[in-house]
Amino acid sequence: MTLDTAVNLTSGMMAAAFIQQSLEHLRPAVRLQERLLFVPRLLLSVLxxxxxxxxxxxxxxxxxxxxxxxxNHLFILSFFNGPYNGGADRMSLLVLLCLTCTFNLSNPAWQELAFGYLGIQLLLSYLIAGWVKIKNPDWRSGKALRDVFLFSAYPAGENIRKWADRPRILFGAGWAVMIFELAFPLTFLSAPTLIAGLAIAALFHGANACLFGLNRFFWIWICAYPSILWLQERVMTAAVRPPLG
Amino acid sequence: MDYAVLSAPKSVAEHWQEFRPRPAVLKPATTLRRMLWNPQWNENLFLVSLAERLMTVTTAETDAHSERELLLRVARHLDRHEAFDAGSYLQIRLRFVSRSGPDHAVTSQIAYLSGAHLMAGLITR
Known part of the structure; x- marks a missing residue:
């Protein structure tokens, strides 16, 4: 995948994700002041x-x-006094900033650096999440995930809370998530393994969207996938290319 | 988060109601629809963030913003979905659920209680 293709793909996907986010803020139930911030975001994203x-x-x-x-995002951050939707908003800003740098830098090497940074951050997002979990005894015992279902604010329905009654399944699910997140950097070694890793990660985000209502996480995280696919190819090509002269 | 509607600012809240309780059963069709259209739940997540900010030691400005946003959003929701007197007063409280004690039992405690605010002053267009 060329840099131009990957950047264009990321740009289009991010714009679509921003359109989805903006529309949620434009319903009549939302205060006028808030709606006025998302009208320009919608128009800019459509363009x-x-x-x-x-x-x-x-x-x-x-x-x-x-x-x-x-x-526009700076005004939105000020209005909400920080991110509106936690990690999804932080990822939105990261994708946007990396793309903005890539579009506006004239030196091709700096463009690659700015866009590659997004790919590295995506890889780290899984690795660090896995590391934080495995260091926590409650995650290793399965208690943390059980508590998420039992009494956290995240389960989107009372029927979903009932998963807390299945500690064995949650213990296995917790370890599967931790192992996958920690092993994710290994998928970077080849294109097929990376594609498989990203497909599993997308399923993970999809499950989070269904169980905990985190739909924005799903859409914005997959926006960063072209960057890591491009970066993998770029790094591997550089590694196998014989030195000039 | 719970809320109570009071007839006078000094009244003692007796009838607390959970704000936007989650549905008993989330159907697959609803789950799929929420992949593309999930505004109320995303606002609920923002309310959780605001509650966490209120419980974290930050600045007076952050506390004021968080409390104001919580009250404004509850009042606006009530204004659109329930009939109430604009001269009534709104009070909110935050309940934090956690494990505590030697047996790690799940307990709930009131972590924050707002003052009573005139509903008419909270409803903005």
Whole structure:
């Protein structure tokens, strides 16, 4: 995958995810002040999606649109006094900032660095999450995951809370998550293993979306997948390329 | 989070109600729909974040913002979904559930109780 293809794919996916997020803030139940922040975000995201689909917008390129989205995001952060949707918002900002740098830097090496940073952060997001969990005795014993289902604010329905009555399944699920997250960097060694790893990770995010209502995490995390696929190919190509001269 | 609607600012809240209790059964069709359209639940997650910010030692400005947002969002929801007197007062409380004691029993404790706020002053357009 070329850098241009990966950047364009990430840009289009992120714009679609931002459209979905923005629409949720534009329903009548939302205060006017909040809606006014998301109208420009929706419009800018629609234009960015159009640009990534190859539609020519006179005088408005993706670099300008991404910069405008960053400025808009700063106002949104101020309004909510931080992220609205925790990690999903942080990932949204990370994807946006990496893309903005890639679009606006003129040196190809710096462009690669900015976009590669997103891929590295994605890899670390799984590794560090696994490391934090496995260090915690409650995660190793299965108690932490049981408590998530039993009394945390996250289960999206009372029927989902009943999973707390299945400690063996949750013990196995907890260890499966920890092992997968810790082993994720190993999938980087080849394209097929990375694709398989990302497919499993997407299923994991999908399960979180269904059980805990974290739909924004699902959409924004997969936006970063092209960056790691490009980075893997870029690193492996550099590793096998014979030195010049 | 629980809320109570009071007739006077000095009244003692007796009838606390859980704000937006989760459905007893979340059907697969609803789950799938929520992949694309999940605004109320995402707002609930923001309320959890606000509650956590209130319980964390931060700044007076952060505390004021968190309390104001919690009250505004509860009042707006009640305004749209339930009939009440705009001259009534809204009070909220935060319940934190955790394991405690030697037997690690699950217990619930009131971690925060707001003052009573005039509902009419909280409903903004």
């Amino acid at each position: 960015l999606l159009a640009a990534s689909l190859g539609i020519h917008l006179p005088g408005i390129g993706p670099s300008l649109l991404a910069l405008a989205l960053v400025v």
